[in-house]
Amino acid sequence: MAHRTCDKKPEIHENIEDSLCRPADLVNQLERLALVDFRTKQGLACLEEAIRFADQLHAVDTSGVEPMDSVLEDRSLNLREDAVTEGDCAEELLQLSIHTVEEYFVAPPGLLCVAKNRL
Amino acid sequence: MAASSVAASELLQNMNKHISILYPKASYVIRRISTSRQRSDSQPQLRVKSAPQQLVGVVGLEVHAQINSNTKLFSGSSVRFSAPPNSLVSPFDASLPGTLPVLNTRCVEAAVMTALALNCTINRTSLFDRKHYFYADLPAGYQITQQRRPIAVDGFLDYSFLGGKKRNQVIKRTVSIKQIQLEQDSGKSLHDDLRSQTLIDLNRAGVGLMELVMEPDMSCGEEAAAAVGELQRILQTLGTCQGNMSEGQLRVDANVSVHEPGEPLGIRTEVKNINSIRYLAKAIDYEIQRQIAVLQRGGTVQSQTRAFDSKSGETVPMRDKEGLQDYRFMPEPNLPPLIVYEDNASLPTGIDACQVVVVQAIREALPELPAVKRERLVQTYGLLPEHSLTLVNEDGLVEYFEEVLRATKKEPRKVIGWVTKELVGHLKQQDMSVSQSPIAPSALAELLELQETGHISSSAARRVFQEMWRSPGKTALQIIREQDLGLVSDTAQLHNICQEVLDSHPDEVNAIRGGNKKVLNKLMGLVQRETKGRADPVLVRKIIQEKTS
Numbered sequence: 285m286a287h288r289t290c291d292k293k294p295e296i297h298e299n300i301e302d303s304l305c306r307p308a309d310l311v312n313q314l315e316r317l318a319l320v321d322f323r324t325k326q327g328l329a330c331l332e333e334a335i336r337f338a339d340q341l342h343a344v345d346t347s348g349v350e351p352m353d354s355v356l357e358d359r360s361l362n363l364r365e366d367a368v369t370e371g372d373c374a375e376e377l378l379q380l381s382i383h384t385v386e387e388y389f390v391a392p393p394g395l396l397c398v399a400k401n402r403l
Numbered sequence: 404m405a406a407s408s409v410a411a412s413e414l415l416q417n418m419n420k421h422i423s424i425l426y427p428k429a430s431y432v433i434r435r436i437s438t439s440r441q442r443s444d445s446q447p448q449l450r451v452k453s454a455p456q457q458l459v460g461v462v463g464l465e466v467h468a469q470i471n472s473n474t475k476l477f478s479g480s481s482v483r484f485s486a487p488p489n490s491l492v493s494p495f496d497a498s499l500p501g502t503l504p505v506l507n508t509r510c511v512e513a514a515v516m517t518a519l520a521l522n523c524t525i526n527r528t529s530l531f532d533r534k535h536y537f538y539a540d541l542p543a544g545y546q547i548t549q550q551r552r553p554i555a556v557d558g559f560l561d562y563s564f565l566g567g568k569k570r571n572q573v574i575k576r577t578v579s580i581k582q583i584q585l586e587q588d589s590g591k592s593l594h595d596d597l598r599s600q601t602l603i604d605l606n607r608a609g610v611g612l613m614e615l616v617m618e619p620d621m622s623c624g625e626e627a628a629a630a631v632g633e634l635q636r637i638l639q640t641l642g643t644c645q646g647n648m649s650e651g652q653l654r655v656d657a658n659v660s661v662h663e664p665g666e667p668l669g670i671r672t673e674v675k676n677i678n679s680i681r682y683l684a685k686a687i688d689y690e691i692q693r694q695i696a697v698l699q700r701g702g703t704v705q706s707q708t709r710a711f712d713s714k715s716g717e718t719v720p721m722r723d724k725e726g727l728q729d730y731r732f733m734p735e736p737n738l739p740p741l742i743v744y745e746d747n748a749s750l751p752t753g754i755d756a757c758q759v760v761v762v763q764a765i766r767e768a769l770p771e772l773p774a775v776k777r778e779r780l781v782q783t784y785g786l787l788p789e790h791s792l793t794l795v796n797e798d799g800l801v802e803y804f805e806e807v808l809r810a811t812k813k814e815p816r817k818v819i820g821w822v823t824k825e826l827v828g829h830l831k832q833q834d835m836s837v838s839q840s841p842i843a844p845s846a847l848a849e850l851l852e853l854q855e856t857g858h859i860s861s862s863a864a865r866r867v868f869q870e871m872w873r874s875p876g877k878t879a880l881q882i883i884r885e886q887d888l889g890l891v892s893d894t895a896q897l898h899n900i901c902q903e904v905l906d907s908h909p910d911e912v913n914a915i916r917g918g919n920k921k922v923l924n925k926l927m928g929l930v931q932r933e934t935k936g937r938a939d940p941v942l943v944r945k946i947i948q949e950k951t952s
Contacts (some may be wrong), residue, residue: 351734354735354738355736356738362505362506362758363506363507364479364505364507364508368473370494372480374487374489376491377489380497380499387471388486388593389602391601391602
């Protein structure tokens with residue numbers, strides 16, 4: 285996807301309008317969360333394609349069928365004893381991040397407007 | 404009104420004249436100046452309700468209690484309040500690929516124990532889900548919680564507080580508990596506004612939480628505070644949560660609305676950022692008043708999230724989050740259903756004992772809950788309910804009280820007042836806890852013994868108590884000697900003093916002889932003044948009665 289922002293108003297296909305309510309808001313929100321500008325013809329076409337692909341799920345009649353929510357099926361849940369076995373690897377973990385300050389991870393600036401809303 | 408409009412239009416005319424003189428080519432003209440009066444006339448009148456409404460508050464609470472365990476909910480990292488940043492973080496907590504959640508037995512037991520203490524129904528099978536939202540301190544992008552079927556539902560919490568005019572009546576209430584669910588805590592974010600960045604510490608990420616949802620059965624800050632106080636005591640007694648609000652071990656959000664009794668519930672707001680029980684009461688009461696004021700002005704309450712500002716004592720709106728959050732709940736595919744067994748008989752054959760949580764065993768191991776303790780104290784010591792309420796509500800007071808009892812022959816009912824009124828009164832004045840009391844139980848016991856054996860009067864005893872409080876080293880005996888507070892029991896001296904008083908008040912003597920017994924108290928007061936409160940009141944009364952018979 286291109287990372288340029290486009291000054292023109294987005295060309296939203298009718299198909300997207302059908303499947304989403306308030307598509308402009310949703311595109312805004314998705315852009316802000318994903319930190320990627322995809323408000324281009326290409327980007328929106330990609331989004332529309334993704335929605336159409338997912339909509340295929342509706343083609344299958346699942347009435348009366350119990351959903352399977354885990355490949356573990358009937359396996360019982362493993363319980364763990366309450367004893368310390370891990371942690372103490374700050375250095376290793378921090379190496380995975382491009383930006384760190386002392387021993388803190390640094391959050392990308394795009395999420396700061398969200399940060400101000402939370403206490 | 405008319406005058407100002409005239410003035411305004413004159414001004415307009417003058418201005419236009421000047422404009423055309425100064426700028427002959429200008430084609431604009433100032434068409435109108437709106438005065439404040441004109442503006443208000445053109446706006447619709449705000450609806451003002453005619454009759455005053457009997458609006459009452461409706462309060463529900465969402466409580467997050469950090470589970471007191473050695474390790475986190477789904478990983479083996481340590482749980483501790485303060486540690487170097489990111490030192491208590493495992494690869495799973497940092498949501499690195501290839502890691503999986505493994506449930507901590509202790510957290511399940513803690514949730515079951517708490518649910519039993521709160522009279523809940525334990526769901527034999529409960530499920531885990533993912534709640535998705537984007538935030539820097541939630542590395543996985545989702546929180547594992549129990550949205551579809553939590554571990555416990557339908558409980559209740561009995562609580563009480565002192566009310567009535569003299570604040571000595573025990574008022575009992577109940578709040579329903581909708582559910583208790585297990586979920587992960589998030590990390591901590593520190594906002595560095597100077598450098599426009601957010602620093603993330605994941606030490607807290609993944610710590611086990613019990614979310615308790617309380618139904619909107621409460622109506623004001625006092626009730627909510629009492630309910631949370633009792634919950635705190637229960638959790639601390641169970642050991643499932645240390646309940647320290649200032650350290651974030653117990654977090655409370657309040658849902659507040661107002662309505663007329665009998666009418667449907669009003670729009671509710673959520674109040675967050677409350678970190679003490681006192682602030683909880685303040686925040687709720689402020690919000691109720693604020694909403695009532697809005698409605699009485701004819702406005703409508705907006706559904707929003709508000710934060711409590713402890714400095715101003717007000718709630719302020721938090722900026723609207725981006726529209727309605729879609730959490731995209733989905734079952735947690737890496738965790739099969741959690742099954743807890745009622746008793747050993749219902750265990751499947753061949754199952755490993757470490758792999759099961761048995762409700763019956765937890766029920767049998769429940770410690771004595773605060774409510775039971777209060778009742779036991781009432782029965783054992785013959786106390787009034789309001790006394791045992793105060794005893795159990797103050798940390799360490801029961802132990803203090805029992806230690807005093809061990810060191811004195813005085814009846815519990817005579818000791819309790821000293822503990823719940825004198826001691827607690829002084830502690831509260833200086834915001835001290837029982838453990839900080841300058842008067843030890845043995846010292847108080849000594850003082851009470853001296854009073855019981857007739858060495859000092861009750862009023863003198865209170866003075867000695869105050870002096871003991873001010874000078875922690877001194878014993879009661881020392882103070883009595885120093886300030887000469889000992890009871891005067893020298894009958895000859897007392898007789899003389901009484902005679903003096905009677906001689907100088909012949910009218911009162913006659914009144915007593917005439918049948919007015921109340922005047923006796925006045926004479927007793929005079930004798931006490933003469934003796935500086937050191938006369939044995941029983942003896943004085945006897946002497947006066949003899950002399951006036």
